[in-house]
Amino acid sequence: VTVGSEEETVESEEEAVGSEDTQEPEKGLTDLVEKQSDDAVTEETPAKAEGDNSWTVALYMCGSDLERDNSFASADIREMLMADIPDNVNLLVLTGGAGQNGWHWQGNEDPDDLWGEAKDVGYVTPEGTQIWRITHHKMTLLKTYDKYQDLRDEALMEEFFKYAVDYADAKHMMSLFWNHGGGPIKGAEYAQAEDESDLGYAKLNDIEKALENANKYRKEKITTHPDKFDFIGFDNCLMGSIEIAYALSDTAYYLIASEEVEPSGGWNYYWLEVLDEVLDKDKTTVSETITK
Numbered sequence: 001v002t003v004g005s006e007e008e009t010v011e012s013e014e015e016a017v018g019s020e021d022t023q024e025p026e027k028g029l030t031d032l033v034e035k036q037s038d039d040a041v042t043e044e045t046p047a048k049a050e051g052d053n054s055w056t057v058a059l060y061m062c063g064s065d066l067e068r069d070n071s072f073a074s075a076d077i078r079e080m081l082m083a084d085i086p087d088n089v090n091l092l093v094l095t096g097g098a099g100q101n102g103w104h105w106q107g108n109e110d111p112d113d114l115w116g117e118a119k120d121v122g123y124v125t126p127e128g129t130q131i132w133r134i135t136h137h138k139m140t141l142l143k144t145y146d147k148y149q150d151l152r153d154e155a156l157m158e159e160f161f162k163y164a165v166d167y168a169d170a171k172h173m174m175s176l177f178w179n180h181g182g183g184p185i186k187g188a189e190y191a192q193a194e195d196e197s198d199l200g201y202a203k204l205n206d207i208e209k210a211l212e213n214a215n216k217y218r219k220e221k222i223t224t225h226p227d228k229f230d231f232i233g234f235d236n237c238l239m240g241s242i243e244i245a246y247a248l249s250d251t252a253y254y255l256i257a258s259e260e261v262e263p264s265g266g267w268n269y270y271w272l273e274v275l276d277e278v279l280d281k282d283k284t285t286v287s288e289t290i291t292k
Contacts, residue, residue, distance in 0.1 A: 049133075049168035054088040054276055056172070058164035062151040062179040062189045063098030068196065072264060073098075073178065074105040076235075077124075079269040080134045086276050090168040092142070094160045096129030097151035097179070097189070099196030129156075131163065142167075148194040151179075154206035161214035169222060174231040175211060175252070178266070181236025184243035188236045204247060211251045228252050230283060233290070237261040256287050268292075 067073035077093070085091060095103065105124040124130060129149040133140040143163070149156055161175055180190035180201070187201035211232060219227050232248050233256035234240075240257035248255055271290045278285045 049090050049170075053090060053168040053170040054172060055174070056090045056092065056164050056168050056170035057174045057176065057272070057275070058161055059091070059093045059176045059178055060151070060157060060160055060189070061093050061095050061097075062177075062191050063095065063102050064179055064190050064192050065098075065102075066179065066264075067098045067104065068102035068192070070264065071104045072266065074103070074124075076178070076266060076269055077105055077134070077139075080272065081137055081139065083270045083272045084136050085134070085272045089272060089275055090164075090170060091134045091272060092164045092167060093132045093134055094129065095124045095132065096145075096149050097191040099192045100148070100194045102192065102196065131160065133167075150193070150199060151189055151191040152199055152202035152206070154202070154210045157202070157207065157210035158213045161211065162217050165214065165218045165221060171225050172230045173218065174233060175214070175229050176231075176233040176235065177207070177239075178235045181234055181239040181258075183238040184241050184247070188234060188239055204244065208247045208251070211248065215251045226253070230254065231256055231286065233257065235262070235266045254283055254287055256290055 061073055061076075063073045073095070080091060080093070095105075103124040124132075125144070128147075129145040129151070130141060131143040133142055151157075164175075165173070177188055179188060181188040182190070182201050184204055187203045188207060189202040191199045191202070193199050211229070215229055218225070218229075228250075229252040231254045232252040237258060238261065240255070240259035244257065245255050267290060274289060275286065278289050
């Protein structure tokens with residue numbers, strides 16, 4: 001679904017999203033993760049990104065049963081790590097929402113053993129919510145929340161996307177969601193409580209409000225850049241509807257989402273490698289690249 005453009009046009013097309021990661025890491029996962037510092041783990045004001053900051057990609061990743069039972073979020077994190085992300089693309093990922101033992105991502109020496117039985121030995125802590133900067137073969141921990149967070153919370157969503165705005169003075173910004181999707185009636189980001197009981201979906205109104213407030217914050221803070229997010233995307237099922245497109249049309253130029261259910265693997269995150277390159281053509285090319 002492509003919502004608006006600078007000329008405010010609206011068009012809709014079905015998207016087939018698939019992912020199959022066949023590449024192997026070049027080194028053990030312990031080498032891929034770097035803590036910024038002990039102080040930065042709980043720092044409320046993020047350290048600024050340095051250098052050319054053309055893009056900020058902010059991914060709100062609610063693990064839920066997709067991660068707990070199948071490690072699908074871990075598989076996508078692996079794709080991000082294996083992608084040769086350009087230096088001018090700042091990829092920030094918030095992880096959480098899978099219960100106290102739900103996250104499987106670990107720092108094992110064996111790169112093939114991405115998720116073993118020792119779930120409590122992980123860089124993505126099962127009991128917490130964290131924000132990461134992901135680059136090629138490296139995860140940098142930027143922030144850990146003091147207690148388990150309900151990822152349906154509109155205030156948490158808004159806080160994360162504002163955090164991403166503060167992290168880099170990027171000309172372009174993409175705000176993404178990852179999890180289950182239930183369409184305009186149910187919403188998205190089906191979260192789990194710390195005891196792994198189901199909390200349900202974040203409502204579309206809450207998602208809309210969080211993105212609207214974060215976009216307003218960005219416009220006030222970075223006045224030289226476009227007055228909307230370039231893209232809002234849902235790596236979720238059933239979020240490519242005209243109702244969702246209309247609800248978010250004042251917040252972003254384009255919506256990337258699936259009208260149908262997605263395959264289990266969701267998006268193929270190797271598109272991060274060519275994000276800046278395809279933007280030189282036009283924004284619809286970015287959408288097409290992600291959905292291939």
